[in-house]
Amino acid sequence: MAEVRLQRALARAGFGSRRACETLIAEGRVTIDGSIATLGDRVEAATSTVLVDGLPVSLDPDVRYYALHKPAGVVTTMNDPQGRPDIRAFLPADGPRVFPVGRLDRDSEGLLLLTNDGDLADRLMHPRFRVEKEYLAEVEGEPTAKRMARVRAGVELEDGHARPVRARIVASARGRGAVRLVMAEGRKREVRRLLGAVGLPVTRLVRLRVGPISLGGLAPGELRPLGREEIQALAGVAASGR
Secondary structure, three states, rough: OOOEEEEHHHHOOOOOHHHHHHHHHHHHOOEEEEEEEOOOOOEEOOOEEEEEEEEEOOOOOOOOEEEEOOOOEEEEOOOOOOOOOOEHHOOOOOOOOOOOOOEEEEEEEEEEEEEEOOHHHHHHHOOOOOOOOEEEEEOOOOOOOHHHHHHHOOOEOOOEEEEOOOOEEEEEOOOEEEEEEEEEEOOOOOHHHHHHHHOOEEEEEEEEEOOEEEOOOOOOOOEOOOOOOHHHHHHHHHHHHH
């Protein structure tokens, strides 16, 4: 196997996106054959000994892709310092380490992609590529035509303008309702903040789709590997930004 850049090898080994791996290297937490690694170093899977925080890393380029239905009440991390339930319990005990592509907040549920393909993860998460994410939000307050017009026009949040690609009413009755929104940025708690700003506080939020991958019939806590065609479609979307 040819030599590859260290950050790419670490990303494939499941240590996060390539940017996250560059941070590990810059912080001096990575060694190659006993020496502190630097950005730009290259490694060879068969001969290089790489440690992160003193623990050995497998450089086997076995790339995996999964879809998980993250349940509500679970944090999107592999190890929560506060001891809250995390996603490790839903992942295979064997095989290469994978990491979540983006996040769903603790109270939200639905589709979460996981992989050790750092290049693809970077593209899926980067706002420049505008990869669509679709949500179903159950809300307090009636999603009237006037309120939905405000949602579609977008609102100013503390971190900038938030506007959906599409938004429509699913149900509306007796001061409650449900709406479906397609977003293309994915800022922290963006859907909740957007709907709350127009008087529609969210009581339940489910992510239904990321790019071409849908939640489908996955039950909460259920994991499935992505098929070859799904992986190709995901890569195509990440490359073109659809």
